[in-house]
Amino acid sequence: MAILLGSIADDYTGASDLANTLTKNGLRTVQTVGIPDPSLALPDVDAVVVSLKIRSVPAAEAVTAAASAEQWLRRRGAGHVLYKICSTFDSTDAGNIGPVTEALSHAAGGGIVLVTPAFPETGRTVYLGHLFVGGQPLNESPLKDHPLNPMHDANLVRVLTRQSHGAVGLIDLTAIAAGPAVVKARLEALRAGGVTAAIADAIFERDLETLGEIALETPVSTGASGLGLGLARALVRSGRISSGGAAPADAIRPVGGLSAIVAGSCSKATLRQLEVAERSMPVLRLDPERLLAGSDEIAAAISWAGDRIAAGPVVIAASAAPETVARLQSLYGREASGHAIETATSIITAELVARGVRRLVVAGGETSGAAVDRLAIPAFLIGPEIAAGVPVLRTVGNAPGDMLLALKSGNFGGEDFFAAALAMMH
Ligand SMILES: Nc1ncnc2c1ncn2[C@@H]1O[C@H](COP(=O)(O)OP(=O)(O)O)[C@@H](O)[C@H]1O
Numbered sequence: 419m420a421i422l423l424g425s426i427a428d429d430y431t432g433a434s435d436l437a438n439t440l441t442k443n444g445l446r447t448v449q450t451v452g453i454p455d456p457s458l459a460l461p462d463v464d465a466v467v468v469s470l471k472i473r474s475v476p477a478a479e480a481v482t483a484a485a486s487a488e489q490w491l492r493r494r495g496a497g498h499v500l501y502k503i504c505s506t507f508d509s510t511d512a513g514n515i516g517p518v519t520e521a522l523s524h525a526a527g528g529g530i531v532l533v534t535p536a537f538p539e540t541g542r543t544v545y546l547g548h549l550f551v552g553g554q555p556l557n558e559s560p561l562k563d564h565p566l567n568p569m570h571d572a573n574l575v576r577v578l579t580r581q582s583h584g585a586v587g588l589i590d591l592t593a594i595a596a597g598p599a600v601v602k603a604r605l606e607a608l609r610a611g612g613v614t615a616a617i618a619d620a621i622f623e624r625d626l627e628t629l630g631e632i633a634l635e636t637p638v639s640t641g642a643s644g645l646g647l648g649l650a651r652a653l654v655r656s657g658r659i660s661s662g663g664a665a666p667a668d669a670i671r672p673v674g675g676l677s678a679i680v681a682g683s684c685s686k687a688t689l690r691q692l693e694v695a696e697r698s699m700p701v702l703r704l705d706p707e708r709l710l711a712g713s714d715e716i717a718a719a720i721s722w723a724g725d726r727i728a729a730g731p732v733v734i735a736a737s738a739a740p741e742t743v744a745r746l747q748s749l750y751g752r753e754a755s756g757h758a759i760e761t762a763t764s765i766i767t768a769e770l771v772a773r774g775v776r777r778l779v780v781a782g783g784e785t786s787g788a789a790v791d792r793l794a795i796p797a798f799l800i801g802p803e804i805a806a807g808v809p810v811l812r813t814v815g816n817a818p819g820d821m822l823l824a825l826k827s828g829n830f831g832g833e834d835f836f837a838a839a840l841a842m843m844h
């Protein structure tokens with residue numbers, strides 16, 4: 419299997435978001451969970467997205483994992499590797515976007531890396547280096563309250579500089595609107611001046627098409643699904659994609675079985691989706707304090723689900739509003755509470771699957787990572803899109819048999835997302 423485009427995603431929802439974008443834009447794509455075992459039979463594809471769970475781990479750990487994935491992708495022919503980060507640039511001053519970008523660039527012989535989290539379809543735009551989420555600057559958006567990576571600075575040149583050894587520059591919208599030749603010249607001028615990463619503005623998809631064309635001439639880029647769109651369209655325009663990009667028909671074959679939704683995302687969109695789900699499905703709100711206190715909250719949740727699940731989908735959620743999250747974190751610490759809750763939701767997910775759930779929606783990037791790891795799913799085929807950035811996924815090589823999943827990024831999806839997802843998973 420020789421591939422044209424490789425990607426390393428810093429979380430699993432982000433990986434499925436990118437895989438969805440690449441598929442929609444003409445590349446046959448598979449999403450692997452980590453570096454796949456050589457025995458796993460993967461389909462013939464144009465692009466592989468390796469999902470890692472490295473957004474919130476120590477930078478050195480993220481670098482080591484990403485470097486191995488990069489080598490694996492290069493050995494399979496990837497001429498370009500996109501480091502898929504969050505469209506809201508989720509990270510801390512200690513990393514991991516800067517350190518991983520620099521490591522990937524170093525492995526590819528150095529040079530300058532284009533960086534942009536813009537994803538206009540979901541309202542993420544970058545202007546003069548500042549990231550906007552819908553109509554709000556990043557630091558005024560709900561991301562200011564993220565449980566793991568609260569974002570307090572919309573100026574990405576500044577944010578990335580704090581995480582990088584090298585100098586960070588800006589390619590502004592004026593240059594991008596002037597087209598690929600001007601962007602290329604600007605990138606070269608920045609490189610000659612010692613800059614190793616350039617934040618690129620982008621507001622419209624045409625900006626990302628320009629950036630994709632130039633990025634494709636370099637070995638590494640860093641960005642969200644918008645840059646994926648630009649790279650995919652550039653590859654298709656180059657005439658190097660012969661497949662026509664159709665998603666495998668297998669991806670939507672029904673699996674039957676029971677269905678469930680597990681949420682650990684505390685994002686504004688997820689909190690609203692849970693409220694709406696309460697009108698049509700049984701929803702269990704976990705008590706995070708009881709979970710952390712080591713009580714039998716997990717067993718109680720499994721028993722609650724067991725009493726209801728044969729009659730229809732159930733929802734189990736740890737999600738809570740920012741004030742409640744802040745209170746728990748003040749008692750147990752940010753990382754400890756996040757990790758303990760992810761562990762609990764992943765155990766509950768595995769128990770639901772053991773009881774016959776084959777159609778599963780997980781809300782939250784870290785939450786999805788923990789759940790998919792516990793289920794030991796090796797890879798996914800990409801099915802139809804449920805909402806911008808969220809496709810139906812079909813497991814490849816899964817031990818208990820095929821499953822359909824939707825891994826929902828916290829801020830993605832309309833308010834009826836959960837019902838809409840299950841309606842597409844048969
Ligand atoms: N009630 C809660 N209090 C504190 N942290 C929580 C609570 N519920 C979930 N979490 C944690 O918040 C984090 C949410 O991150 P994630 O799953 O990536 O969601 P998102 O996609 O919205 O960013 C996870 O680590 C999760 O375990």
Ligand SMILES: O=C(O)[C@@H](O)C(=O)COP(=O)(O)O
Nearest residue numbers: 431432435504505783827828
């Ligand atoms: O780019 C995006 O916004 C998503 O693909 C993504 O990575 C979101 O992360 P989570 O909200 O943590 O799932």
